[in-house]
Amino acid sequence: MSYQALYRVWRPQRFDEIVGQTMVTKTLKNAIMTQQTSHAYLFAGPRGTGKTSAAKIFAKAINCPNQKDGEPCNTCDICKAITEGTLNDVIEIDAASNNGVEEIRNIRDKAKYAPTSAAYKIYIIDEVHMLSTGAFNALLKTLEEPPANVVFILATTEPYKIPATIISRTQRFDFKRITAQDSYQRMQYILEQKQIEFEPAALKLVARASEGGMRDALSILDQVLSFSDNKLTVDNVLNVTGDLSQTQVDRLMTTIAQQDTSSSLATLQEVLTEGKDEQQFVEDLIGYCRNLLVYASAPQIIEEVELGNVTETFKQLSTTFEATQLYQMIDILNDVQQQLRYTNHPDVYLEVLLIKLCHVPAKPVAAAAPSVEASAEENQQLEALKAQVAQLSQQIKTLPQSSGKTTAHRTNSVKPKAHKVQVNKTAIYPILDTATRQDLNRYKEVWPDLMSMLSITKRAVMNVSRPVAANAKGVIVAFDYQLFFEKVMNDQELLDELKNGLNRLLGSPAEIVLVPQEDWPVIRKDYLATNRLEQKEGKATTTTAQPSATAKAEVPKVVKEAVALFGEDIVEVKKD
Template sequence: MSHIALYRAWRPQTFHDMVGQRHIIRTLQNAIREDRVSHAYLFNGPRGTGKTSAAKILAKAVNCERGPAPEPCNECDACLGITAGTVMDVVEIDAASNRGIDEIRDIRDKVRYAPSEVRYKVYIIDEVHMLTTEAFNALLKTLEEPPGHVIFILATTEPHKLPPTIISRCQRFDFRQVSLEEQTERLRLICQEEGIEADEEALAYIARLSEGGMRDAIGLLEQSAAFGGERITLEGAVDVTGGLAAEQFAKLAEAVRDRNAGAVLPLVEGLMQAGKSAEKCMENFIYYFRDLLVLKLAPQSGAATERIVDDSRFREMADGFSTERLFVMIDVLNRYQADMKHALQPQTLFEVALMKLCTLAEPNDVSGRSANGAQAPSGHTGDEVVRLQRQVEALEKKLEQLLRNGVAASGGGDAGAASAASGSGAVRRNSGSRGSFGSSGGGGLGAIGKPKLEPFVAALNGQAINQIRMRWGELLQRVKETKITVHAWLVDGDPVSAADETVLVAFKSMMHRETTEKPANRELIEQVLHSVFNRPVKLATVMLKDWQAASENGAHEATGEPLELRMDDESGTASRPEWVEEAYKMFGDQLVELKQD
């Protein structure tokens, strides 16, 4: 029996035949029994959950010659005609191919006439979200003032695409995914009626693979029956559906558990040679670790694991992973799965994801490794490492707080001295000397000064910065691929000028600028700049407000002295015109605007 024949043979003919939608069936039967049938219904839910079947059963129930009845008899001419599709008053329309205003206008013109064969005219519009805006407007008029002999049943998998005006005029029913137990029971019944032998594990696997859609489950059952011949086995069902066998899962999981990256590549290559897709392998592997996690957190829940036959071996595998590590691995696999949708080489990305899992440090393992996976220095216990890490985190938080409060942190001084200098009004920005862009003498984050802006102002909107702007998106992407944390800070900056093989990037946030200026981050960015432009390019940074002031004022007064802070090459101290110093003493760093009356 072909899939179409098998599906038609087991397509629900009465409400009693439907699986997993008891709440909807009961509501519809009560409405028919009490003569409270609405003029418009909206059936929405995942594919294969019985929306169109329920619509046809409802059409038969209200038009049954022995009714209206809560269950159609399926024996009278009306029921048989609606089942066969020969009753002209019950119309099923596919909105995906009939989505225009002309088709809806045709319906609007015909609903005025009374039904000729049955009691009600029933219009079943499948995939109704595909209608155009004009078609929805035409349908809305009919739904507002419907004739008493017409019933509209709208079916869709995406109700959020329907206009609220349409939804508000319909009784809405949400079809749910069919549970694993109900699907397995129905598949078992089909096998008994059709004389098909099937293993219980195979039926559970097919039910889980259909993701709650009974129609998909019947299709996979027929496909597995055609492949297996006399008997449907778990191995046959796995092979015909392109899944992974339990043994293959176990080998991959063992390699990840033992951090054996060398064993991962041959296993993945074997899967690819067997015709498995990298995307499907990634999806199934996430499910596998999800099942391990559920077994650890809720061992009494009886979590269904369709890929595992040997339950004792599965529990042994779960004991080999900590809960924290499973959480981290699932998160890593999920991120790589999102990237695989646009990857040209999904197999390579799958291999990289598995090798990443092999190299992940245990989240709570500090006895031999630090938080970033580096080996802890010999002679230090795990408690000492944790204590030092907490001290560093506390100092970083204090430093960030000082920066947010406008206090400049220096490499050699303490916070109190910096605060006193700020309170005295004698603001000395860029107190640390800088031999070149990006290298601060003090070593602290706050010691980063402001570069000389005159060359950059002179080169404003030049050819060099235009070339950099054209390829800035490519540079950001390469930085992201190299180290995503550096990209998170650099993306806040905008390239504003370029001069002397140096690109000037303006930042809105002081914290983002200071983090970008860290030696390791600066070195990585300049390496990427070199690879993008095929020549050494330096990085200079400035705060956006400082750059705007310099570019608007031309960075020069009539005397030719720059308003921006200059660095004395010999002493390393900051110098500015005397009148600027007096202005800073009076107003500090705040911008003051003077207006004449």
């Protein structure tokens, strides 16, 4: 038998084997156990996160005569046929190459026929967002009035391209990116089963390089094992992925912090001599700067992402660089990354890049203490300065004294004021007036998709934000850290990108209001207190406006009788 890739050999055959998607697998198993399955599902999420695998496992479980606790037995004829792809009742279609109206009409016509050997006929349409508009319209009628014993499973990496009319007729499951820790544990299990020796640090590099995709992780692992004759070492992983070693990045960033241009260029030549990819070189530096930025505010996030591989040099550099300096460095790296795509001399761009990075204004250093032993020239300069100070002091004493009030006014007028980005409460209160839990859940559902639409650097800034309140026309987003809140408030381009992304995901424009998390409880409390006060004042006004019991008693008898006969709306009392 010919060799099969690791991701094919170790493809999940049970829901419990799918990595990092506990919510999805638990829901599907419960639906199968209670026989509450839907006629159409939408599996959305990044590549390599288990969407197609979950669809095939669902097809086996719903048709398996021996299914237990929502899991297929994988031993009966139906399960084996679905695993091998030979069961006629489970049809898998690639929408990227079958995206026309005729293909979907063919599916619609064949779906009317009952399944031949299984209980349900399953249609798995992969990359469904590639269907044309006419194909979506042809599929819409079938999803609206599906035949009995037919289940459609739509899988996509870009759900915002699917019409809302299709999504509304399916049960949507969002597959999230797989954490580096989950990828590491799965690969560790596979290597132990294959009895292959490995370095834990090397396996962590593979897990980080996969960027949240289990299939990508196994593909990289497969490539490294082939390159190194079934030996997994750090050097072999770096050679295959083209990444910089942690030592190289630490040394390079240290020289940048010290503004040592010659040492930085020497490190660059070493990296290029090893044949590292120029784009990957810039990508590694962007990721490192991002990690430094986040580590200064939330070290636990970086500890989790890097699987505990945080060096002492990295920790020291996180206190050396200022946030504004890192922002500028990331902007420079982004510009060069774009330019590298259109040049035949990437080494020149990288050399200029390092020179720019070394000249980014560094963290201001405190003034050094004066030396005990000063030269004769320095002593002369010091004496001259003392004489000038004494002369100026004498001149100040001879000036006419102004009133204390004027002096205080002048002092106050030149007193520097710390600038702080203010929260826009006038935009928050209208959203809170009509905020609902349903609207908030709607924004929370699309928030991961919105983050995936951003670039790496923008996603890093928005990673500490989340929706906290929403109505039909807007959402309030809270940031865990004041630093990131101010950064986004001053980035109009990012705000516009967020609004455009929500418009594409929700189908309608949405206002975005930002608040720091530490200010959010106070704002919400003030809003509730204001509402209670307004309601209390309204009740008091209503009570005052009502006539007293004495006034009611003074109403003439004839008026009462007229009101009883004709009603209050008709009777009008006029005084003589």
